[in-house]
Amino acid sequence: MQEGKPRPAPVPQADRRAATRSALVSAARALFAERGYGATGTPEIVAAAGVTRGALYHHFADKIDLFRAVIDAEQRALVAAIDAATATPTDPIGALIDGGAAYLSAMGDAGRRRLLLVEAPSVLGQAEATALDLARSSLAEGVDAALAAGVLPPFPAKVLTDLLDALFDRAATAESDAQGNYLAVISALLRGLCRSHT
Known part of the structure; x- marks a missing residue:
């Protein structure tokens, strides 16, 4: 049996949630600061954050809640x-x-x-x-x-x-x-x- 590299320890779910929330806030901050709230759509925010729309709505009720x-x-x-x-x-x-x-x-x-x-x-x-x-x-x-x-x-x-x-x-x-x-x-x-x- 071939020994493989040890697997990295799994990231705790709470840490993954915090990282996703932080990525969303950071991406939204950059876009809102550059373009303004009205000119920024949620598809742009999730793309910049590298997450799904579902992740956005898991963490925030809507765009204004993220704002x-x-x-x-x-x-x-x-x-x-x-x-x-x-x-x-x-x-x-x-x-x-x-x-x-x-x-x-x-x-x-x-x-x-x-x-x-x-x-x-x-x-x-x-x-x-x-x-x-x-x-x-x-x-x-x-x-x-x-x-x-x-x-x-x-x-x-x-x-x-x-x-x-x-x-x-x-x-x-x-x-x-x-x-x-x-x-x-x-x-x-x-x-x-x-x-x-x-």
Whole structure:
């Protein structure tokens, strides 16, 4: 009897499922970022992922469900960058500024900007896109910390978060060589509010 090469250990089913899901999200991310949600069909996604349509519908209810998974992955990557930049304890205003700088850096990816600032509100509606916005939640925590520390005037937290969120989103859509100017102005506004209150 001829001895053959040992067979590779079988890949556990859970690992195969995770790999298929990851391939679908990755392929969809690339296509949605390049073409937009409306111009991307599920046949293109499954072809790019190297899986069947059945696999797509095994993991996701429909195309919009897959889109939500793409947005969730982008948001988590964005928050990881912000968390890394604000991990070292600093003053609450400095943390807001550092988090904003990390946000702008992470939003330097044109695909991410399109997905989060254009496609998500258009496809999901502004209310759902805002509800899924983990970076906004991170900003809200920073605003709450600054208000709790008493370094900002006692503005309504939601209003201040809304305005800062809009400022950072506008800065993210500016030309990359202008973003430093936007961050400098936002920083000056925050520092000015801090000084006027102390």
